[in-house]
Structure formats: C-alpha cells, structure tokens
Amino acid sequence: MTTYCPGTPHYPRLARRAHDQRSQLAALYGAIDFDAEPHRFTTDPTVESTLPRWVAERAPILADDRLVELIRTATLLGDVIADPYAALAQRYTVAELIDMLRRACRSGIDSVVDAPPELRTFLAAMEATPPWIDLRLVEEGARYSRLATALLAPFLARGAFLATFLNTYAALPMALTGALSGRRAARRVNETAGFFTVTTLPGALTRHGAGFEAAAMVRLMHSLVRYHALTHPEQWDHRVYGVPVPQIDQVPAGLVDIYLLAMSAARRGRTEFGARERAMLEFSRYRCFLLGLPEELLPTTATGVIELLHARAALLRDGFDDATCGALVRSTMSAYLRPGRSWFDRAADAVERSWSRAFFLGFCGGNRKQAAGMSVGFGIADAARVLVTAPFILGRFLAVLAAGRWSVLRDRVDEYTIGLVRARLTTYGVPEFTAEVRDPVSAHRHTP
Template identity: 25%
Template structure:
C-alpha cells in the first residue's frame, strides 16, 4: 500500500523494491525537502528594492561577503555554507574530471543536449518547474545556452575554486532555484501531493547525476572510452557542484558506483514520461529551425536535427525515445559513423601528445556553442521576478 505522504510521482513498484529494498524508503522523503538556506535568501531579497539583493550576491561572490556591509543575515548564512570546502574535496580530481569532459568536445555537447537534458525532461514530476515557466518553445535555445555555459564553466580548470566562474554560476543557480520555488508556491497551482516540493532535493541531485553518470553512460554507448579513474574524477567534480548548489550531504554519492546506483534508483521510480515531457523534447529538437531562415538554412537545420534524433534514440533506447516522441530517422549510417569517430577520438585523446590539443579544441567548441545558443545576450543567472507564461 502506497504511503499517502509520498508524492504520487514516486513509483514504488515491485521491481524497484526488489532491486533497491528499503533504500526507496530513505530516498522518497527527499521529494519533500528543499533548500531552506537559499529559500531564506530570496525571502530577504523580496523585501529589498528590485535587483538590490542580486547585486549584493554578485559583490559577495566577487569580493567576499565582508565586502557587503549591509548584507542580511540570510545572505551571510548562504556564504558561510558555500565558502566551506568539505574535507573530501580533492581539487586535482575536480580539475581532472572537468578536463576529461571538455576534451570530448562536440561529442560531450551532443550528449548533454540529446541525453542528459532529455532524460531530465523525461521525469514527469521533475519537469514541472520548467513547464511552469511557460513559453517552452521560445525558451528552449536560451535554456540550452545557459545550461551549456554552466557546464562549461564548472568544467574549466579551477572553475569551481572560490574565485572561479563555475563556482559563482553554481551559487547563482542555487539562488535562482529558490526564487523559482518561491514563485511556483505563490502561484497556487503547484500540486505537492503529486510532485513533491518544486526543485526538491531529489531532483537537485538527479540533475548532478544527469551531467555525470548519464553523460558517462552515453560515452560508453557511443564507443568513446573513458578510463575508470576519469569516471571517478567526473563524478567527484559533480559531487562538489552538488554540495555548492545545496544538495544535502546524505544524498550526494561519493563514488561512480554509488552515483550510478542512485541514478538507476531515481529512474526506476519516476514513472513514464508525460505530455509535458514530450513538449519539452519537441521544443529542444525544433528550436534551431528558425521561422525567418532561408530554405537552405532550414534544410541544414533539419539535417542536424535528424542526426541529433538518431544519436538520441541510440543512447536513450528505442522504447524511451518512442515514449518521448523523438522522431525515427531513416538514416542507417549516422550512429555507426559517429561511433567510429568517437572510438577513434578516444584513442587519440589517450595519447599524451594530443591531450592538450584536444582540450584546447574542446574548450573552443564550448565557447562557440554557448555564444551561438545565447545569441549574443548575456547570461547573468539572475533570479526571475516572475514567470513569462502561464505554465501548466
């Protein structure tokens, strides 16, 4: 019999119970847990003139919280939390994990969009905060660009150090999540009994797993070999990102094996994709086909979408891809060709003489892809003052 205090989205099936036992009982409550430290910050910001709180946050990130003499106690508490570096953090491992990912270049970019983001959309409960923001199709390229910038910044050497851009963006995203939570609650339309709390601890750690375990799984499926030690390094990077972004210590996996088991547990209990999942995937796949483009530009964009769909179906699996409405493509050569390129690239990247070149090439790819996706507009990760659309 299902526990009535557990949100309906949590599918405690017989098969999941067989595989994970009473770990399910310990996972489910995190759907009701959020981030009280960041929530208190946005409550404090709400009493200030528009934009003042975010400016204080930016000054604190750039110069330290002591450089903000009128900072509220809530903001000081947030900085006390994020300025603390846990004993387990290994900076060399953090940097190695980011380097291993950046070295994959365009392959990592494809997997970020066509596997990690799509798997996030597949969650019929976890996708609801995105749906509440409204205007799914119009926001898809912006969302992809901001996510790409976030992933690139945390992956750079020393990007997660206190003065790094990745660290600053992570803290801003934490505060942005809290503001989105505040707006959703104020809307009066959120269904806690179905979905749990908006942007809860369960979904926060799931995002870190998408950018680590899920992406690593995609590399394996495409034949790009990442050594076990580098897999541990990438998980270690996202372990620290999860800490800074507000995930509770109990929930953060400490190894690749723990992270993979937690990812499998979350996937086994989330239920089938819903119509919102399909709308989000459709928006992601079609955002590059502009209405004002020339016919040749549209054909090229459609060809790229066809390639991306083929790759996505390959890494997601046919059954999940069908549930998400990822179009079937007629090309039989796309995935085998990409696998051949991926395998050759991984062999080349294992050569010490080519590793620096591959990293430089990968970094340039990410800089360009972020610039294109954002369309020249800055991404400041400021907390929204309201939603742009009606939502679900």
C-alpha cells in the same frame, strides 16, 4: 553528534535537514508534512514507475529499506541554504537578488553594502568545501570532462535536456515558470548547456572562477522556482508533488555523464571506478555540491551511482502529461539554437537535432514509437544525418581521446579542447542565468 530523526535509521542527518525546513522557513514549508509521502513517490509494485523494465528490475529496489528511505527523504528536500535568500523576493526584486549574489561571488561578501545575512550564509556555505570532496581530483576531472563537453555535448545536450521532461511530477516546476515556452526555449537550453560547459574550463570552479558564480546563479534560480511555487498553493499541491525542484530531481542532470561511465564499468564487471573515471566523478560531485546537493546523494562508486539513479526512477510514479511534458518537449525540439542563419548554421542545426533525437531515443530503449508518442520522432533523414556525420563526430572524439593519453601530446590536446569549449560558449551565447521566474498562477494550471 548526529541528530536522529525517528523513522530514518539510515539517513537521520538528511531527514533532520528536510524536517528543519519547516522551522527555518515556515513561510514556505510550514504547510508541508514531512512525515507523509507525496503522491509522486510510490513503493506500490502494482503502480508503474519511471524505471523501464529493460533497464533494471524494480522489485529489489522496493525491498531495499535504505534506498527507499534515501529517495523518500530527498524527495522532500529543498535547499536549506539558498531558499531563505530566494525568499527575500518579498523585499527585493529578482534582479536585485541576482546582482547582490553576483557581486558577492566576484568581489566578496563585503563588497555588497548591507548584505542580508541570508546572502552571507549562502556564500559561506558554497565556500566551505566539505572534507568528503577531494579537491585534488577536481581540476583533473574537469580536464577529462572537457573532452566530451567540447566534442560530444553540443550534439547531445538537447536530447539530454528533453529527458528531464518525461515525468509530469518532475517537469511541472519548469512548466510553472513558463521558461520553456516560445522563443525563451532556445535561451534556456543554451544557458543550461553553457553552465555545464563553462564549469569545465581550467579553474572555473575555484572560489572566483566563472563556474563557481554560474553554480551560485543556477542554485538561486532553483530556489526562486521553489519560492514562487510554494507561495501559490492553489497551483502547487505539495501532497501530490512534494517539494518543488527537490534535491533528488537534480541528481540525473548532475550525474548523467557519470551514470553512463558507471554503466560502462558495470558491463565490464567492475563495481569501482578507474583513476580517470574517479577524477571525473569528483569533478561532478563538487559541481553538484556547489549546486546544493548533500553528500548522501553523491556516491563514490560505480555501483552506488547506478543504485541511486535506478532507485529514483523506481520510486517516481510514472506519468507523461502532454499538457506539461509534451509541451515542454515540443518547445525544446522546435527551438533554434544556433547564433546565425547562414547555410552552415542551418546545416549544423539539422545535424544537432538529429543527434539529439538519436540520444533521446536511447532513453526510450530504442523504441521509436514510444519516442514519437512523446513528440520526438526519429525518421530516415535523422538516421542518414547521424550515419554520415558519425565518422567525424565520434572519430574526432576517439582520436583526441587517444592523443590525450600520450604525455607528450597532453598539453596540446588540452589547449585544443579549451579552445573548442570557449568556441562552444560563444555559440551558446553568454549565459545570463537570469531565468524569468513568472507568477505560476498566470503561467500554468495543472491538476493531477
């Protein structure tokens, strides 16, 4: 039976899940009023949101009670499964928490001596695939997603990463960790790219696959960020920012590729996904489930994906603070991501930066002045690099995509893309997923 939460007629289960955070983990969530809207959330039509006018109209979203309720609730939703385990940082070091989780992923929960019940709950929740995930499509979707991961993602990943720093309210948790300052910026970008890349390998998201373990590690890191932010209220004002790393802020990264597919479908007059797109969607939905996202934030149609992403942007207060967002953007753009310093590595680095700037420019609607104001300039040299390399980068992608549609070539294409994915992982370095979660008190001070 569904538990009803007053004032939430559309998503009572999700609202109850958010409210339960206070009773289940009072040490972290006891001070948060889950019936109050944080400053970052706004339905005021006179207040600027992060939804660009050239993307969609905001008014219909503000008038949609269902969407408003969904985003409001998800803005206050952390991870009721992983957060209690992260809160054990009072008794264990971060390294010990990581080690126990890694051993449980690789050898089972019984391999962890005196495993805390919070770890048992965490792992059991990830193992319990819900009925709303179609596992039959996940492996097929991974195969389709592997193509873009191998051939396009290396040139666009940094640009997509930058897009997550365009809003002060959403970017502050990353700034508090100090994880993107100085030389650590390159490691964070490569680890993030490595995570999304490794999950596309065959069988990676199965119970003992590398992607399953990587998802568990990333999920723990998110929870550790919440733990450290909420245990330092002098640095984290929940009345302004809500819950650190809320579930709604994980949607853009988890579904950005699906959003692009959905927009492409919409331009062709379709509201539903085709068979290939549906498989890719299910792969992304399952990956998001492993990261802790609830069913309500994982639509199954092109229209639903577009609505969700646009609603999040329409209800997130606009704000680009140079001390937070600008610093994150600059450190990420200045990071050198290649494993060596040979002439090829330096040339590849220059090409990748230009493509990332071009991709980021798309988030600004092609407005170069706006992008430059966010510390991402796109000059003549960048345009030249993109123009010269586009026939190879895009041409190869389209050629391999076409070849994969022929059954006689499908296995060879898959072998080729798997080899490229493994090569990309070597370039990114072995993902450690051991982000240093520093004390936010000494890491950053910010006032809205």
